[in-house]
Amino acid sequence: MDPAATIESTPTARVKMEVFGCQMNVVDAELVLGRFKGLNYGETDRYEDADVVVFNTCSVRGHAEDKVFSRLGALRPWKKERPGRVVAVMGCMAQREATDIRRRMPHVDVVAGTRDFPKLAGLVDRVRGGEGPFLVIDGEERPDIERSPTSRPRPFQAYVTIMRGCNRPCTYCIVPTVRGREISRPVDEIVDEVKGLVDDGVIEVCLLGQTVNAYDGQDRGRTTLGTLLRALDRVDGLRRLRFVTSHPSEFNDDTWAAMAESSKLDRFLHMPIQSGSDRMLKAMRRGYTVDKYRRIVDRVREVLPDMGIGCDWIVGFPGETEEDHEASLRICEEIGFSQSFVFKYSPRPGTKAAEEHADDVPTDVKKRRNRELLAVQERVSLAAHRATVGETMQVLFEAKSRLDDSKWSGRNPQHRIVVAADERIRPGTIADVRIEDATALTLFGDVVALR
Ligand code: SF4
Structure with a gap:
């Protein structure tokens, strides 16, 4: 119509x-x-x-x-x-x-x-x-829809879906069933959409896909996420760029190289590990071992040493023992994630895990493991945040602070929350902020210059 x-x-x-x-x-x-x-x-x-x-x-x-x-x-x-x-x-x-x-x-x-x-x-x-x-519910493979540049929650930020679906076999996940196989949008179409958004006042874009680093622009072999990052790096007026969610097994050399070259890329990579136990990773069919994940993190930090790495975890996957859980606690501490989202396993009808395994970890055990992982993450975040006191970093301010509306809340390139007070700040202001104090969740600082 x-x-x-x-x-x-x-x-x-x-x-x-x-x-x-x-x-x-x-x-x-x-x-x-x-x-x-x-x-x-x-x-x-x-x-x-x-x-x-x-x-x-x-x-x-x-x-x-x-x-x-x-x-x-x-x-x-x-x-x-x-x-x-x-x-x-x-x-x-x-x-x-x-x-x-x-x-x-x-x-x-x-x-x-x-x-x-x-x-x-x-x-x-x-x-x-x-x-x-x-x-x-039987529609065409690729849902095309015109984006209305005015329908987004914040005028200066936009999410752009660059691919849909997922080809991976994770045993707990319903996404491949409900979203279908991966299908990428062509590079030119995405670049045009981003240019339109920038003309409409957007300065930060987040590229979205279930396995965003498997992006192939419908031209597998010649196009990678790296191709798209390079094309978007040339969009005048776009100041910040990031992408979620990455699968550890889907990176390639071209994408690493483009990430290193990019002048706009944020220093934040969301790359779920899900568990610190090889036994659990195998049961989940995640396609990597803990050691392989570790090597990918080393590669990330070799290319971009200041990259913050965010993570998802599943606790209480069928058969998860205390030993498996302790392995997760150890790797959480060792990698030093910048944030963790922890999910208690919930069997989804239609998935291999639900069909083949009993949900055998009791709810109270799942809850405890959830708390313990978050406690490690909190400790890691607090130490990392305290180490930034005295540093000056670039912050994109988004909105008034929820706890104190005389202050503004924004994000640094590692996607950490930074709070500062300055009467010149507006939503979308980019400023250099000197960090004066820190908690596990938030950095507090003073604006030293507007950008
Ligand atoms: S967890 Fe992520 S990578 Fe695995 S099947 Fe689901 S969407 Fe794909």
Whole structure:
């Protein structure tokens, strides 16, 4: 449907979008809101003002799915209250549970899977015109959608999805099933999108993909993530660039070289290890050993010595012993990660791990292991942060500090949170900040110069 063709005929309606899950969902939500905007729909934060509610869902943990079902159930009275209201569901859970969603929640009007979400706004509009319900989950391989440069949470920052799907076989993960195989966008298309964003005031871009360093620009063998980094390095006005999430086995020499050459690349690499035990890594089919991971970190630090490395962990994977867990604690300390996200294993129906192994680590043990890993990370972060006291670093300020609104909060190139007070700071200001104090979560400093 051509959005422009309907602007005149579509009555104004307001959309409440709720996002569950990862950053890719946040971007997809922005893209869909852009499409709604093209249909002359507005946006609202309040359910009571909304004519349309869209849930962009996540399937990574069972808890996330339960929450969506319960929230969808709670929308029944909301929908009854005003005739013509529309409920739509998109994202991984829409792909995986489409028929179940319609069976359990018949008041849901549109279910659009991970390759069909670009159609969602048009389908909602047709429901408001009296058609539907619609359930679409068999879409084309590559979801093309025009980005509306104005639909993003902060005017100076943007996430750009450069690839979708995943070809890897991690036994616990539902992503390859719900998102399909890897498919990259061409380099030129991404560069054009970034130029458009920069023209619209963006200075920082984060490139997104489930295994972002497997990017091949639909030209495997000749194009790598390195090719894209070099092309984006030439975009005038773009000041900061980063990419998430990297898989340790997907780097290549060209990408390392481009990372070293880049004048815009942040010093932060999110590269999940998941466990410090080779036995667990094998059971998860992660495709590397702890020693191989260590060697990749050495390579990162050889190329870019000041690189901060962020990490994901799974605690309580089936069969995980105290010995395996202690190996995770040791490698967390040894590598000195700059941040860790710890997840308690949750079996996902349809995954190899759920089908072949009992979820045999008790919840209280998972919780304790979670706490212990975070405690190591806190110690490591505190030591690293204290070592920066006295240093001057470049900070991109994002918003008022949540704890003290006389101060501003931003990120340094290692993606660490820096808080400072200076009346010249605005959202999007880049400044040199001298660090005066530090906790495990935050650096505190004074602005010495604006950039
Ligand atoms: S690399 Fe593994 S964990 Fe990450 S999305 Fe692919 S299958 Fe899932």
